[in-house]
Amino acid sequence: MNGSPMSEFDLSESSELPPTSITHSSIVLSIAILSVVVIIFLIVLCKLVRCLCFQQNSNNHDQTERISSVIQSDISTIHWYPQHHRSQIKHSLSCDHINDGNRYTCTTKDGFLSPPLPSYNRCHSNEVNSLDATITRSSIQINQQTMNEFLNIFFQIILYLGIIAIIAYFIYPLHNNIENYFKNNVVWITGASSGIGRALAKELIRLSPSTRLVLSARREDELHSLVAELPVNPDQCLVLPLDLETHEYGFQSKVDIVLDRFNQIDVLINNAGISQRSLIKETKYAVDTRLISINFLGTITLTKAVLSHFIQRQKGHFVVVTSVAGYAATSLRSSYAASKHALHAFFDALRLEHTKDHIDVTIVCPGFVKTNISINALEGSGQLHNKMDPKTEKGTDPTVCAYDILHGIAARKHEIYVGHLASIVIYLRRLCPQLLYRIFLRTEAS
Structure with a gap:
């Protein structure tokens, strides 16, 4: 497991934290789609009004001449x-x-x-x-007043949309303030020793200094080095070593340790996991079972251990960092992608079952993030891959990814897409799966 994040495309030492002006790729895409819809609507409205104008003019006999x-x-x-x-x-x-x-x-x-x-x-x-034939006068003369009225309406619509956009721009941060959401909360991050998990801890303390952290991974020494880098009181952080592969013993004892220390858990970020780099025909069964054991079974075992506490409090937020591979599987990642698909299904069901208990569920789907995930990935024999993928090396910085994730968590989003091309791949998978399949084939061939 190696404390690596759940993302298929993610892990490296985080750099300086990004400015707060970073924009969500998903928000940008949504705004673009909305803009296209508005433009199409205005075009259709313009044509409709124009047709109505000519229909009115054809029936306006007061503006006609009689020709015999x-x-x-x-x-x-x-x-x-x-x-x-x-x-x-x-x-x-x-x-x-x-x-x-x-x-x-x-x-x-x-x-x-x-x-x-x-x-x-x-x-x-x-x-x-x-x-006798009835012929109308010049339509330009007849429609001048009508077109002026239409232009007035058109500019009023533009004005109203602008006012709404300005209001939304200032109101949205008030309802999605990271500091207010995480203030004095207890946030448990798994896979916190490196990559996205480490960046999440740093970014969270920067944006919400009062947040109390529970940091888990297999490498305890890396967790202590992370705490030393954080500008917090040592009592504000709890280092809790955790190996998801030992899920058969349960994690209730780990939950009890956190509750004894902080008396509560507000957010559980399931980020730990391991990736794969091997063809199906070359992958041993033991590798398949290990990937499923760590990524899926270990994650849901910890989630179930925390669930009873959330139900008792009638409050809580589960976050699971999966991958774009959870939507669109690619070669060399068969069992990894299967574990991500399973996480999507499990947490979607969890959301449905416990909305009544005021429990939020957020699924994070990173694209390529510049981390060590490919280095720590398993090959078909079970050995570590020990190579950095070119696309992963050029991926999104982990701290940028962490900011987007925290912003989405504070907004209580059901799903968050972060990283290069993540939203595009997911939407293509939903709308044009065959096109995406051909793109994958050409990409792998090249």
């Missing part, structure tokens, strides 16, 4: 006449009905052919059954 003896035949159809060619129309024998995107042309006996006109410069005569 225009039609010399018994043709009964819908005619579009160009307003600036009224003299030629008076001599026409018939009007050719050419349906080309609602564009119509009129031919006179003198061979004059009026070109198709833009919709705003046509004149409408509907179902002509007599020798």
Whole structure:
């Protein structure tokens, strides 16, 4: 386990903490989608209003001229006449009905052919059954007032949307303040010796100095070095060594130690785990079982041990750091991805069963995060991979990832997507799974 985070793409020494201006990738994507929806809505609204304007003008007989003896035949159809060619129309024998995107042309006996006109410069005569034709005046003149009214409405909509955006910009932080959410809370972080877990501890103390921490991992010496780096009172942190692979013995004793020290647990961040780098045909059964044992069984065993305390308090927040692989499995990570899929299902069910107990559940799905997870990953034989993946090396900084996670936890989000391309991969998996499959094939081939 090695105290590594649950993310498939994550672990290294954290650098300086990021500024508070870091933006959630998920929020950016949501704003982009919302903007597209608003633009489409306004375009449709514009076309609708325009159509209504022309329909109104076609029925406005007060703005018409009477022209006699225009039609010399018994043709009964819908005619579009160009307003600036009224003299030629008076001599026409018939009007050719050419349906080309609602564009119509009129031919006179003198061979004059009026070109198709833009919709705003046509004149409408509907179902002509007599020798008289009703032709509206120039639509530009008729629609000037109507278009002005529409523009006023349009700019009012833009103004209202701007006001709402400004209000949301200032109100959102008030309801999603990390310091207020974690103030004086007891937060238990597993896999805290390195990577995302270590960054979470540092970032949490920076943003909420009053938070009390329980730090767990297998490497106790790394946990003590982390405490030495934190600007906190030593009594504010509890170092609690934990090996998820020993889940068969249960973790109730660990929970009791935390309760004896702090009398409460407010947030449990299940971050510990281990990854994989081996083909299915080359992976031993023992490696499969170890991955499932640590990533899934160990995590849910600790969760169940804390659950009774949350139910008793009628309050609590479970956070599980899984991976994008929990949505979209890739090669060399079969059992790892399976353990992440299992975590998604388990914690979704947990949320449904205990919402009535005021227990929150947040699933974190990191993409590529610059950590040592590939170095500590298991190969098919059970040996450590001991290599840094190129994509992992270029991944998101752990402290940036930690900030996004804490921000999402404070907002009580059901799911948090962090890291490069995480949101895109997950949405493609939901909407276009075959396209994502082809992208994966090409990426691996290259």
